[in-house]
Amino acid sequence: MxxxxxxxxxxxxxxxxxxxxxxxxxxxxxxxxxxxNAVVALxxxxxxxxxxxxxxxxxGFFGIGAYATAILTTHFGWHPLQAxxxxxxxxxxxxxxxxxxxxxxxxxxxxxxxxGLGILIAMVLKNEAExxxxxxxxxxxxxSLFGFQIDGEKQWYWFFSANLLISIWACRNLxxxxxxxxxxxxxxxxxxxxxxxxxxxxxxxxxFVFSAFFASIMGSLTAHYVGFVTPNVADFFYSIELxxxxxxxxxxxxxxxxxxxxxxxxxxxxxxxxxxxxxxAFGLILMLFMVxxxxxxxxxxxxxxxxxx
Amino acid sequence: xxLLEVCGLTKSFSGVMAVQDVDFSVEPGMVFSVIGPNGxxxxxxxxxxxxxxxxxxxxxxLDGEIITGLAPHHLAQKGMARTFQNLQVxxxxxxxxxxxxxxxxTLDRNLFKGMFHLPAVRRADESLRxxxxxxxxxxxxxxxxxRPASALPYGAxxxxxxxxxxxxxxxxxxxxxxxxxLNPKETxxxxxxxxxxxxxxxxxxxVEHDMKMVMNISDRILVLNxxxxxxxxxxxxVRRNPDVIAAYLGKAA
Numbered sequence: 270m271x272x273x274x275x276x277x278x279x280x281x282x283x284x285x286x287x288x289x290x291x292x293x294x295x296x297x298x299x300x301x302x303x304x305x306n307a308v309v310a311l312x313x314x315x316x317x318x319x320x321x322x323x324x325x326x327x328x329g330f331f332g333i334g335a336y337a338t339a340i341l342t343t344h345f346g347w348h349p350l351q352a353x354x355x356x357x358x359x360x361x362x363x364x365x366x367x368x369x370x371x372x373x374x375x376x377x378x379x380x381x382x383x384x385g386l387g388i389l390i391a392m393v394l395k396n397e398a399e400x401x402x403x404x405x406x407x408x409x410x411x412x413s414l415f416g417f418q419i420d421g422e423k424q425w426y427w428f429f430s431a432n433l434l435i436s437i438w439a440c441r442n443l444x445x446x447x448x449x450x451x452x453x454x455x456x457x458x459x460x461x462x463x464x465x466x467x468x469x470x471x472x473x474x475x476x477f478v479f480s481a482f483f484a485s486i487m488g489s490l491t492a493h494y495v496g497f498v499t500p501n502v503a504d505f506f507y508s509i510e511l512x513x514x515x516x517x518x519x520x521x522x523x524x525x526x527x528x529x530x531x532x533x534x535x536x537x538x539x540x541x542x543x544x545x546x547x548x549x550a551f552g553l554i555l556m557l558f559m560v561x562x563x564x565x566x567x568x569x570x571x572x573x574x575x576x577x578x
Numbered sequence: 579x580x581l582l583e584v585c586g587l588t589k590s591f592s593g594v595m596a597v598q599d600v601d602f603s604v605e606p607g608m609v610f611s612v613i614g615p616n617g618x619x620x621x622x623x624x625x626x627x628x629x630x631x632x633x634x635x636x637x638x639x640l641d642g643e644i645i646t647g648l649a650p651h652h653l654a655q656k657g658m659a660r661t662f663q664n665l666q667v668x669x670x671x672x673x674x675x676x677x678x679x680x681x682x683x684t685l686d687r688n689l690f691k692g693m694f695h696l697p698a699v700r701r702a703d704e705s706l707r708x709x710x711x712x713x714x715x716x717x718x719x720x721x722x723x724x725r726p727a728s729a730l731p732y733g734a735x736x737x738x739x740x741x742x743x744x745x746x747x748x749x750x751x752x753x754x755x756x757x758x759x760l761n762p763k764e765t766x767x768x769x770x771x772x773x774x775x776x777x778x779x780x781x782x783x784x785v786e787h788d789m790k791m792v793m794n795i796s797d798r799i800l801v802l803n804x805x806x807x808x809x810x811x812x813x814x815x816v817r818r819n820p821d822v823i824a825a826y827l828g829k830a831a
Contacts, residue, residue: 439693439694440693442692442693442694442695443689443692443693445692446689446691446692446693446695446699446703447682447685447686447687447692447699447703448687448688448689448692449692450671450675450678450679450682451679451682451687453668453670453671453675454668454671454675454676454679456668456670457667457668457669457670457671458666458667458668458669460630460650460662460666461666461667461668461676461679461742462668462679463649463650463651463654464628464650464651464653464654464659464660464666465654465679465680465682465683465742465746466651466654466655466682466683466746467651467679467682468649468651469651475689479689521670
């Protein structure tokens with residue numbers, strides 16, 4: 270059996286066993302948010318870790334999904350699935366439109382362009398109050414799938430657990446496929462990829478669009494789960510948090526994204542007892558991670574135990 | 579008809595003529611070598627033909643079709659493959675994956691098919707993996723099949739590039755100084771490898787400094803000096819030519 274299948278089984282086991290020890294809905298909520306962040310970070314890791322491109326505006330795509338769901342179901346009476354799909358296609362279309370000009374840029378410039386994009390989306394959500402409710406946000410109808418309504422933490426827990434496992438499986442396959450190999454190759458050596466026939470600009474664009482699509486779907490699902498959206502979902506700080514999850518967990522590591530997301534979601538809660546000092550402690554811990562584990566948690570551990578992450 | 583025709587190819591870098599009015603043609607199945615003193619424009623010529631640089635003037639035809647100025651990935655589609663003098667290897671991939679990358683265009687690259695692990699895609703990739711292993715054995719890298727590319731020594735990486743280029747099943751293969759920086763034993767191995775390619779009727783365009791190797795295996799040789807064509811001919815013709823001797827050794831006073 271391939272090593273990542275073992276990892277997937279272990280994670281499935283943990284997710285199946287967790288409800289036995291989770292004491293109340295507060296803890297369910299934390300684990301659910303971990304799973305949501307893990308999936309978004311996974312999509313972002315395809316772009317950052319595997320293809321070697323940065324995006325500092327990914328919360329923007331998450332926000333597009335969240336608000337597409339909120340607005341289309343509330344104001345226009347669309348079915349949640351239709352709204353989810355429309356949001357994802359919208360986010361993908363926006364990403365595709367911007368990909369060509371954006372990916373002419375590299376390094377810092379690419380970071381600035383995606384940063385600007387994320388901030389723009391957040392501003393639109395805040396200012397178009399007629400539809401979005403402005404800074405106060407708006408309520409979202411519950412999610413229903415084929416006549417069955419997802420309700421309560423437990424149902425959502427199983428839903429997002431399955432969602433996470435399927436996403437890991439799909440991303441892993443993608444990375445091992447010819448497409449994924451080309452993607453990793455252009456990160457490792459662009460010239461080598463080109464002479465092997467990889468249309469480098471096109472591959473960067475495709476994975477950018479794909480990770481935007483991914484983020485938007487998760488935005489839609491999250492909006493249904495929380496039952497309420499505010500412009501904060503598209504906030505710049507959430508974009509940075511997502512990048513941090515990828516980097517702390519480990520670039521180009523599937524389980525790195527999961528561990529990074531779990532850590533960064535749990536840490537603020539764990540530090541809440543420090544009263545006023547939690548932000549300082551949070552920053553300090555992240556700095557220590559970067560100093561002592563620069564290649565990320567999971568890859569470092571994997572090398573130490575002589576296995577690939 | 580010639581497989582590759584180059585006509586009046588010219589490239590200048592801020593006024594310096596790196597390649598000037600170079601013409602030549604390569605017949606199918608031939609080993610065609612480009613030699614010349616350091617800085618003669620050999621690698622620039624390669625980079626022009628393989629789409630890394632854009633020429634200022636001139637025309638390149640592959641099998642009669644104009645391919646001047648096409649991007650490298652388009653040229654790969656048309657059957658061109660190359661290696662680099664200064665290595666271009668994906669150090670984040672395994673050695674085997676680098677070879678498999680060479681066959682990129684022969685595979686179904688669809689993102690969704692790959693994501694859902696469709697049996698057809700998986701099977702094609704498996705048989706490619708098998709073939710890439712065979713190629714690594716062919717270039718003498720059997721010992722490194724399971725290693726990451728970053729674990730390979732310099733001489734092995736040179737051969738890994740050749741295996742990657744061969745994985746594309748190219749119609750024409752460009753080798754840019756495959757023996758540069760290698761010790762005599764490794765040079766002899768590369769020598770044997772290029773000879774084996776020639777025996778298999780692969781069309782090879784070779785840039786090389788090792789004269790013994792060049793004289794041994796080339797059907798025709800193009801000599802460049804200061805970006806211009808000095809002479810083109812068979813090995814004995816080139817060896818006898820006084821201009822070539824002057825370019826390499828300096829003119830007698």
